[in-house]
Amino acid sequence: MQVTVNGEATELAADTTVADLVTAHSGGHDRVAVALNGDVVPRSSWPATRLSPGDALEVLAPTAGG
Numbered sequence: 001m002q003v004t005v006n007g008e009a010t011e012l013a014a015d016t017t018v019a020d021l022v023t024a025h026s027g028g029h030d031r032v033a034v035a036l037n038g039d040v041v042p043r044s045s046w047p048a049t050r051l052s053p054g055d056a057l058e059v060l061a062p063t064a065g066g
Contacts, residue, residue, distance in 0.1 A: 001053040012051060019046035025059050033060045 001014050005025060012021065018034055018041050026032050034041045035058040041049055051057075 001051070003051055003053070003055045003057060005057050006059060016051050017047055018049040018051065018057075021051065021057065022046060022059060026061065031062060034058070035060070 001012055001016075003010055003012055005021065018036065022032060022034060034046070036049065036051075037056055
């Protein structure tokens, strides 16, 4: 299936969860936040939240700055 991750079209397996995507996209970093179709997905829901074709996700990591 095709979804959009951080503005880029991405092909994923049909049974992909948010947890699967975070592991693949962020290299397993645990300090990321995920928005699915504009709504933040709580970390506790990642393993049970299955993606659907056409979903739009933002995977965001904090950055230091000032």
